[in-house]
Every structure is written in structure tokens, then in C-alpha cells.
Amino acid sequence: MHHGEQPPDAVIRIRHRDDPVELVTEHDAVERAGAYPTLRLGAPIFGYAVDLGGGRWQVHELVEETPQAARDALAHRLRDRIAETADADLLAELTSVRTVLDWQKVDEVTVGGRRHRVIRADTFARFGPDGPEPPRPTDPDPRDADTSDSFLGGADLVADPAEPTGVGAAVLKVELLPARYPRAQVPADVYADSVAAVRSHPDGVLLPTRFAVAEQVGAGWHPTSRAVATPQEARDLITFEFRWLVPRLADPTEAEAAEYRRAADRIDATRTHEVTVLGRRFRITRVETLLRFSADGPEGPRPSDPDPEPPPEVHFARLRAEGRLPPHPHPPTPTPHPPRPGALIKKFGDDTSTLSAKTS
16 A cells, blocks of 8 residues: 555544543554554445435445446335335336436435435555454454444434544554555556545544454455454354355365364454464454545545446346346336436536546
């Protein structure tokens, strides 16, 4: 990860509290920053957010790997609202906007007077001499992971860059806001977009920490799982792999399969953050997430972000043209713009003031 100059107009407000738990958490953050001093960018994640006004945005489904998957998640939510509403005007607006999302790659729509935007967030992990940072003692880690909050805090996560943070989070924001991809390690368009994003979206919100499984491969570490809400959920991913996936997919000998089962049992018994089995070393790692902001709200997809999937109706139309799906009984008419004037459709990238990018 490369750091440029501090972004313009980045104001970070700090909250001072005498809460003993927060003081210990801040102490952990300072210690870990020294032990794991290098921050590395990971792949971006995508979701959507709803403008609540006053610079506040409610974040949803920020777990997708591509912008189109986030558009599909937004369209699914609009379908749910269609089934729930009895308001004829809102129903017409929802139906119109959903049709646009089914046919086009649009990244912002307005429904019921509120903007709904497809958003992009950067992910980071700290590294030290011994590899990626494991969970901290102060990280919430309930044994029954199913009862823990999602990393987005359910439907109540509201991102507001003006909201004060603790000292540790403020220091981390200072590190992350100027971060961009190293020029030599990514394509030119990815690098250019990451540099532009630092200036076009100079503020940001740190989202709750997540956890993923990484495996040491040679001198490096490769992620082997999605990021989840708690260390225990990450342990469950490892034990599921060892007990169920390895025996079915890796074709181990009976002795090797037994070693994986014993390793899973050790993880359950000790709740360790690291395990080695048959020469393979796995570690649960912390993943930080930064949602960049401008005065207009959170960052949307960048032009260089991979976005290979077509909208669903375009995909279905291709399959029908190839004879791989039966003809549609009532062919829908693609709607280039919603017929209702109240529904705003905006495609990021059409506005030259919106600067953007991708990871590798």
C-alpha cells in the first residue's frame, strides 16, 4: 500500500471518554500498530446505501464482490418493498426503478424521495514480521457466533463521516485515507483511479472489523475464506473445511483426514487463532473496512473495478437468443429511463467529476 499526501478537507473528530473498556481497546490498537506496522489493501467490497439526509447513509449488504451483485441486492430489496406497499404511486415508482436495474448497470436511483446508491469500500489488513494481524484480546468473540451481530450491525448501521470516533480509529483513518495502490503492482487504470479517489472522496468511515481465514503460502499469505463478523465464525469456517470439505474434495488418505479432524477438534477446544496441520499453516486475521466519502456521499464503483456480469434481464435475453431458455411469455420492454419524473437514475462514470478504480 502506498501513501500519498493527506487528502484535502479531511476533518477527523475524536471522542474522548473515560470508559475503561474503551481505554483498554485503545491501548490494544496502539500496541498492534507497532507490532503489525504495515497496512495492505485487499479487494474492494460492494453493497448499497440509502441517503438519510444530513450526510448520514444507511449501509446495506456491503459483502458483495462485484458492483453488479450489489445492484442485484438493491433490486431484490425493491422487489420486497413492491410486495409490502399499498401506496399506488410508490408502487409505480418502485416497479419502474426495479425494471431499470433489471436491464441496466446504474449505480444510483431515487425512490420515495431517498437516494439509493451502489457503494464501494476498501479492505485492509495489518502485517508484521510474522504475517497478518490476528484478532485482538478486546475483539468481541462470542462462542455462539449465530447470536452475534453481523459486522454491519444489522439494519441499523449508519455511516456518518462527521461522527466522532475513538483515538485508535482516528489514527487508523489518518493512515487509511491517503492510501492508494502501489503503482508497480496494479494496472495503470487501477492505480490512476485509486489516486483520484483519495482526492475525490477525501473523508471516510471505518466500519466494524471483520475476520477471515488466511493460509501461509511460501513467503506470503493468501485469504481462503470470506470475511465474517467474529473470530468464532472464522474458526467455524476452518473446522467446516477440515471436517467436510477436505475429505470430499482433497482426496486425502484416511490418516490425513484424521489429522484434519484432530486439528478441527483442537480449534473447538482451544478457540485458537492459528493452526498448523500437515505442514499447512492457517490464521484468523483481522480485516478493516473503509467507506470513502465526499460531500455528496459514499464512493460508488470505480471505472476499473471488475464488473463482468450483465444485468439479469440482459443475461436472460442472451440465454433465450441462444435457445437455452424458453421464450418469455410476456416479453418485458427495456426501460432506458423510469417513466416517473421522481425517480432519478444516475450511472457513475458519466459524470466527469466522479473519479474512481479496482483492485487485484
